[in-house]
Amino acid sequence: METLEQIRDRLLARFPGSAVALIVNLGPAAQHSLLVDGSHGRAVAEFLRDDPALRLEFCSNMSGVDWPAREVVETAVVAAPDPAGGPPRSVEQKVKRLVPGYLEAVYHLFSIELRHGPVVLRLRTANRTDQVTLPSLTPVWRSCEFQEREAFDLFGIIFEGHPDLRRILMWDEFKDHPMRKDYVEPDDYEWEPTPHGDVLAKARKHYPAGAGAPAAAQGEPRP
C-alpha cells in the first residue's frame, strides 16, 4: 500500500481546495492518520473506497474523541530593542495560547480485496458546542451506521446525511453526552458502605455535616 504521505498528496491533487493533513502519532504504535476537513469528508471517503490502488471498502471501526480546550505554552524568540541604543537583543518570550476544543470522528479503514490497512481517517468539528456537524460516512460504509449513532449519542457529534440519527444507548429524552470529558454524572452515591478512591470522594458529599475523618470511618462497623 502507498504511504500516508502519498495518499495525502494524491488527495490534495484530486481535491484542490481541500485541507488534508497528516497527523503523526508519536507513540510506539506509530499509527499515523489523515485529517480531512468536513466539507470534503464525503468525497474523500468515496475516493478512498473506489480508488483502484486503495479499495478501502471496509470500515472496521468508527469512534469519537473529545478534545477539550487546552492551554499550550509556546516559546517564541522575539527581538527586543536595547534601551542603551545597541543592536536589538533576542529575548525568549513564553506565550500562552488557548487551543479551542473540538470533537473528532475517527474511521479505521481496511481493504479486504487488496488485504491492506488500516488507514485512519479523522474528521474534526469546529468546536464542541454549536458547530458539531460532520458529514456522515454511513452512505459510503454501511458499517458506520450504529457507530455513528453511538458517537452522536455519547459525544454529541451530529452526522449530516445519516439515514437514522437517533440515540442508540441512552434513552431519547436524555440530554447529556456521557463520554465528553466535562460530563457530570448523576450523583447517586448516597449509600456506599465501603467507599474508597473516587467513590469515597463522591460519597462524602452525602455525609452529614461534621462527619469527617474518613480514614477512621473506613473501619467502622457496617449496618
Add this chain to the structure above:
Amino acid sequence: MSDPAAPPSPPSPPSPPTQAERDELRRHGILLTSLEELYNWGRSHSVWPLQFGLACCAIEMIAASMARFDIARFGSEVFRPSPRQADLLIVSGTVTKKMAPQVVRLWNQMPEPKYCIAMGACAISGGPFKQGYNVLKGIDRYIPVDLYIPGCPPRPEALLHGLMQLQEKIRAQTISGPEAPRHLQAGGAPECAVPDFGAHDLQPPQNPEVWRPPTIIRGGGA
C-alpha cells in the same frame, strides 16, 4: 391470693403439637398439619422463576437450571417466559438505567405472591460497574428484594442455596395477621412506581416507598 369462690379461669387453648409429637404421629400414619403449613409447603416447592436474564449472572442461572446443577430438584425448573405465570424474579445481572423501568414493569406484571432475588454484585449495588453513568446502583432502589445473593457471578450452588433460603422464607410466612404477605393484606399489593426517563437521570432516582438510603453513622473522632 386466689378466691376459692371465683369460677375457674377458662382453660388456655391447647398448645400446638411440637415437631417431635408430629413426627411420632407421622410414624403411625397420622399427618397433622395446618392450612398455613400446607399452603406454604405447596408454594415453597413450586417457585417458578421468570425466564429473564440481564448479563453474565444469567449464564449461571441457566447453568443452575440444567442437568448438572438441576434446579428441578427444588421445584423451580419451570422458567416461565411470561411474567403472568412467574412467582420469582431473579434479577441476574447489571441493571442499566435504560433497562430499569422494564424490570419494574415486569415485576408489576407478576401476580402475587411474588418474590425477588437480586443475584450478583451488579443487581445488589451496581457491582464493578457502579461508577458507570448508566448503571443502576442496586435494583432494590425500585422493587422490594427478598434475597441478595453475593458473587460476581454467584456459582449455581449459591443460587440453589439462595433458593433454599427463599423456601425457608416462604414457609415462615403466615397467612393472616399483620405479618401476612402483601397479597393477603387488606388493600392488596401496591404496584411499584415505574421510573421515567429524565433529561439527566431516571425520575425519580429511587422509589422512596421501597428504598431509602440507610443512615451511615461514621465515627472516628469527627
